[in-house]
Amino acid sequence: MQFEWTAEQRAIRTRFEALGKRLAQHASDAAEKAPGPFAWQAFSAERLWHILIPAAHGGDSLGWWEFAAAFEGLASEIRSTALMMSVASQAGFIYALLSYGSEEQQKKYFHRLLSGAVSATAISERVTGTNFQSLQTRLTTDADGYTLSGSKYNISNAPTADVILVIAKLTEQTKEHVALVLLDQGAAGLSCAAPDSKLGNADLPTGAMTFESIGIARENILGPISAGARNLMEIASIMRIFFALATACVITPYLRSALHFASVRQGRSLPLNAHQYVQKKLVDIKIGLERTKWLSYAGLSQLLAKNPEALVTCSIAKIVGAEDISNGALELLKLYGSDGYQTGEISRFVTDALGFLSAGGTEEMHRNSIFGQLTRIAKAA
Ligand SMILES: Cc1cc2nc3c(=O)[nH]c(=O)nc-3n(C[C@H](O)[C@H](O)[C@H](O)COP(=O)(O)OP(=O)(O)OC[C@H]3O[C@@H](n4cnc5c(N)ncnc54)[C@H](O)[C@@H]3O)c2cc1C
Known part of the structure; x- marks a missing residue:
């Protein structure tokens, strides 16, 4: 460690x-x-x-x-x-x-x-969200390899990605598998919609994509299909770690600016930072970013060591990080008063930070997943 x-x-x-x-x-x-x-x-x-x-x-x-x-x-x-x-x-x-x-x-x-x-990694679907157990995008076997059909939505970088990792379901001898498919932009049958119009994160083009009977060669399948679900969990977990680390770190310069603002802005003849309610806002942001950062390190350490607890820690880091950056951004908005509500850096940060509540998986999805892992670990013990 x-x-x-x-x-x-x-x-x-x-x-x-x-x-x-x-x-x-x-x-x-x-x-x-x-x-x-x-x-x-x-x-x-x-x-x-x-x-x-x-x-x-x-x-x-x-x-x-x-x-x-x-x-x-x-x-x-x-x-x-x-x-x-x-x-x-x-x-x-x-x-x-x-x-x-x-x-x-x-x-x-x-x-x-x-x-x-x-690159883009396409899991989410309009009907199933990121619940990969019930994905509707299908891979079917044919004489030359496979055929991919279905659609995805809300995918980061979909409108601009050069290569896409598509997650699809494959049924083989009545058994359902999760297949990881490497798809190049420009493949016949692939269409990517115009970028979504979102509340925030304007610099992240997200969008939908459709797969119309796309021929997939065997060499475009990533890893053994029988291990697809487990491998996907690991891929999703490393992303969660970096989502969490992002939430912990991105707020740092805003906290620095807020500390300065609170030291120069007067509130009732004293600088704002002389008031304990104001100090609490700033301290809570620091507490939030530190707990998320250390959870991210723990998750990364466990994931690299193939520790069975890793998936739980990665989900906890993601939940805590999304909560902390959203709460922290709202505290900053309050601290700056009406200036914070003007179109500008702080109000933009609030709308951007809220994106973490669904990007990388919602809190409810992660709680479900943690409960499932806990049950599995308890059964195995
Ligand atoms: C900026 C951004 C970038 C994204 N990038 C990607 C990407 O690159 N790749 C990708 O695959 N996806 C991506 N997503 C999609 C994201 O992962 C999903 O939005 C998220 O997982 C939730 O799925 P959904 O939006 O379909 O909501 P739904 O699954 O429809 O859920 C709606 C609400 O119901 C709750 N809910 C659903 N099922 C349950 C349940 N069983 N128990 C309790 N509550 C439940 C959810 O928590 C949520 O609150 C991105 C999203 C955003 C906002």
Whole structure:
């Protein structure tokens, strides 16, 4: 178990903090432009994905803690929940390829990701949400391989992704399996809808996609189909960890600004920060971000060690993180009074933060999943 960054990890964290600052500055200088493509190029230029990708495929073979250090540095300065959701989602895609990808799949996709390709992971469906037990997107067997039919909605980066990991159901000899399918943008039969119009997270294009009898070669199936459900849980769990770490870190610069604001703004002849009610708001934000950050480290440590408790910890981190960033954002809005309610950084942060209540799975879904895990662990004991 790790409680302190190594000198090398600290240096990575600092390097990505600097990138986060540059990207935040770029977004505020060019408010009318979408920062997404610019940021995506900067991630590649700063070798963010190289950290995870093996040297044999052109990466730097560093590892998950080094990536967590980079992620934390970036998230602590970037002031964009949308971009950090994108990075968390792509980390999940890389985890899937590292863990279950064949040599050919790794060769094909790692090279593209290093050059700036964007991935999407498509689980959610209009009827079933993210309950993958009842997914309606189907993979059927045919003479040449498989056929994929169905649809997904609300998928991060769907309108712009170069490659999509599609989660589908497959019935083989009356047994239901979860299949992980690698699909390239431009495949015949794939259509992606225009980006959704959302309350917040404008820099994260989300959207629906439809699969109309798409032919899928056997080499596009990721990992053994018999282990698809278990593998999907691991992929979802690593994403949850990085969603949680994002919630813990993205609020940091807002807290810093709020501490300054509370020290200079007068309330009843004293600075605001002299009032204990105001201090409580700021302290509660700090408590929230620390508990989520440490839960994220615990989840990552357990997941990498294949600890059976990992899925529970990852879900707890996701629930707590979404709650803390949403409550923290509302506390900031209250602290800034009517200025906070103006169109601007604070009100935007509130609408962005609320996205974590459903992105990465709702609280109810995670509680169901924790209960299921608890029951399984108790039975096995
Ligand atoms: C910004 C953003 C990015 C996203 N990116 C992705 C992505 O990249 N890939 C992806 O697959 N999905 C993505 N999603 C979708 C997200 O994962 C789902 O929105 C979320 O899991 C909830 O599913 P749903 O919206 O269909 O809600 P529903 O499943 O319809 O649920 C509606 C409400 O009912 C509750 N509920 C549902 N079932 C139960 C139950 N059994 N017990 C108790 N309560 C229940 C839910 O908690 C929720 O409150 C994204 C969402 C957002 C907002």
